[in-house]
Amino acid sequence: MHKTLYLKFILAYILFGVFGFIVVATFISNMTVDQCSKNRADSLYSEATLIANTYASDLYNSEVSLDSVQKQLAALGTFMSADIYIVNPSGRMVVNNKDAANTDSEVYVADFDPGLAGNGKNYFTDNFFGMYEDMRLSVIAPITGDYVIRGYVCITAPYSAVLSEANSELNISYLELIVLFLLSMIILIFFTETVYVPLRRITTATEQYAVGNMKYRLSVDSDDEMGYLAASLNYMASEVDRKEDDQKKFVANISHDLRSPLTSIKGFLEAILDGTIPPEQQSKYLGVVLSETNRLTKLANGLLTLGNVGSTGMILHRTDFDINEVIRSVAASFEQTCRNKKVAIELVLTGEHLHVNADRERIEQVLYNLVDNAIKFSHSDSVVRIETTERHSKVFTSVKDSGIGIPKNEQKLIFDRFYKTDLSRGKDKNGTGLGLSIVREILRAHGENINVVSTEGVGSEFIFSLPLSQEDQ
Numbered sequence: 001m002h003k004t005l006y007l008k009f010i011l012a013y014i015l016f017g018v019f020g021f022i023v024v025a026t027f028i029s030n031m032t033v034d035q036c037s038k039n040r041a042d043s044l045y046s047e048a049t050l051i052a053n054t055y056a057s058d059l060y061n062s063e064v065s066l067d068s069v070q071k072q073l074a075a076l077g078t079f080m081s082a083d084i085y086i087v088n089p090s091g092r093m094v095v096n097n098k099d100a101a102n103t104d105s106e107v108y109v110a111d112f113d114p115g116l117a118g119n120g121k122n123y124f125t126d127n128f129f130g131m132y133e134d135m136r137l138s139v140i141a142p143i144t145g146d147y148v149i150r151g152y153v154c155i156t157a158p159y160s161a162v163l164s165e166a167n168s169e170l171n172i173s174y175l176e177l178i179v180l181f182l183l184s185m186i187i188l189i190f191f192t193e194t195v196y197v198p199l200r201r202i203t204t205a206t207e208q209y210a211v212g213n214m215k216y217r218l219s220v221d222s223d224d225e226m227g228y229l230a231a232s233l234n235y236m237a238s239e240v241d242r243k244e245d246d247q248k249k250f251v252a253n254i255s256h257d258l259r260s261p262l263t264s265i266k267g268f269l270e271a272i273l274d275g276t277i278p279p280e281q282q283s284k285y286l287g288v289v290l291s292e293t294n295r296l297t298k299l300a301n302g303l304l305t306l307g308n309v310g311s312t313g314m315i316l317h318r319t320d321f322d323i324n325e326v327i328r329s330v331a332a333s334f335e336q337t338c339r340n341k342k343v344a345i346e347l348v349l350t351g352e353h354l355h356v357n358a359d360r361e362r363i364e365q366v367l368y369n370l371v372d373n374a375i376k377f378s379h380s381d382s383v384v385r386i387e388t389t390e391r392h393s394k395v396f397t398s399v400k401d402s403g404i405g406i407p408k409n410e411q412k413l414i415f416d417r418f419y420k421t422d423l424s425r426g427k428d429k430n431g432t433g434l435g436l437s438i439v440r441e442i443l444r445a446h447g448e449n450i451n452v453v454s455t456e457g458v459g460s461e462f463i464f465s466l467p468l469s470q471e472d473q
C-alpha cells in the first residue's frame, strides 16, 4: 500500500513539472510574443503618428522640402531599427528612409491596404505587401488635413527582433519554473519525512502485531497525527500484550491450584486403598482429603464468580438493606474460627440500622472475604474491628486487623487474581488468591471503590464505599 502511495506522489510531482513546462511552452509563450508585439507596435505607432502630424503634414502643406523630410526619416529609421514610408492613399510611395528623394520616379506599394491592422490591433505581421522576404511587424498611421486623409506613414520593423525579445523573456519564465520545481522538492522531502517514513513504520508494526508479536514497539516521535497514531498503536499493543500475559498467568495459576490438591487427594486415597495407610490413621488422612476438597470447591466458586463478570459485567440485584445487620451476621458466622484463633471481632457501627442500596448477597461475600482475610492474617489475642460511617450519602465500611500487614510494593497487586504476598504464604496454605479480586469486581460492578491502608508488621485496613439508600438520604 505504502509503495503505491509514494509512487503516486512522485507521479503527481512529475506531472506537475511536465504540465508546468507545457503551460509555459504554449500559453505563456503565446502571451509573451503577443505582449512583446503589442509593446513594439505601440511604440512604432506613436512614432508614426508623430511623423504624420509633423514632417508628413508639413510635407503635404509644402512647408518643408522632400529632401529634408527624407533626411529626417533616415535618421529616425536608423534610430528605431525600422523602415519608414510615406505613402499616398493610392499606394504611391512619396518618400522613405532608405532611398534619396526622387520626384521623377513613381514607385507604388503593390496592393497597399491601410486597413490591414484590425481586430483590436494597431499592427499587422506579414512581409509588408510583398516588399520583404522576412516577416515584419508594421503599423500605418494616417496623415490628415482639412478633414481628409492625405496619405499614410508606415513603419515596418523585423518581426525576428520581437521574437528574440519574447524568447529572452520566456527563458526567464523557464528558469523560474525550474527553480519552482526544485523548491517544490522540499514538499517531497517533507512528505517523505513526515508521512511516508512514519507510515511505513506503522505498517511494519501492524504486520508484526498481525503475526502476534505484541512486544514490537514503534518509534515515531513526531508531535502530530502520525505520532499520536503511533502512540495509540503502541498503547494498544502493550495492553493486548499485558492481557495475553495475564491470561497465560491466569491459566497457569488455575492449573497449579487445581493440580496440587488433586495430587494430594489422589495420593492419600491410593495409600488408603492399597493399605499403605493403616485403618487407624485413615480418618486423619480423610480429614486432609476433605480439607483439600473444600479448597477445590472454594476455588471453583471463586472462578465461577469471576467468570460471571463476563463482557457485559456482573449482573446485580440491588435492594435497600441494612448493612449493620449483614455485618453482624457475617461476624457471627466467624464465631467458631475466632474462638479457635483467639481473635475478637469488635463492631463499631453507625446507628442501629444503616441502609445501603446494593446487591445484598454480593456485599455479604465482600464482607466475608475481608473478614476471613483479617482473621487469617491476625496474630492470636488480637482484635478485628469492623466499622461503618456515613459521609456525603455514602456508607464507608472498614475491616481493620492488627496482623502481619502488607508490604507497600504489594498493596496494589493483592487485588490481582491469584496474587498472594510472600509474607502470607506461611500463614495461609488454603488461600486461593481470588478473594480480593472477587471483592474488587463486585465493588466495581456497584461503581464503588475499595482502598487498603497497611503497614507491614502492624496491620491492615480495607475500606470500601456503598451508596446510602434513598430512604435514609
Ligand code: ADP
Residues within 6 Å of the ligand: 369, 373, 374, 377, 401, 403, 404, 405, 406, 414, 419, 420, 421, 422, 423, 424, 425, 428, 430, 431, 432, 433, 434, 435, 436, 437, 460
Ligand atoms: P486469599 O484467598 O489467598 O486470601 P485474597 O485475594 O483474599 O486471597 O488475598 C490476596 C493476598 O493478599 C493474600 O494472600 C495475602 O497475601 C494478602 N492479604 C489479603 N488480606 C490481608 C490482610 N488482612 N492482612 C495481610 N495480608 C492480606
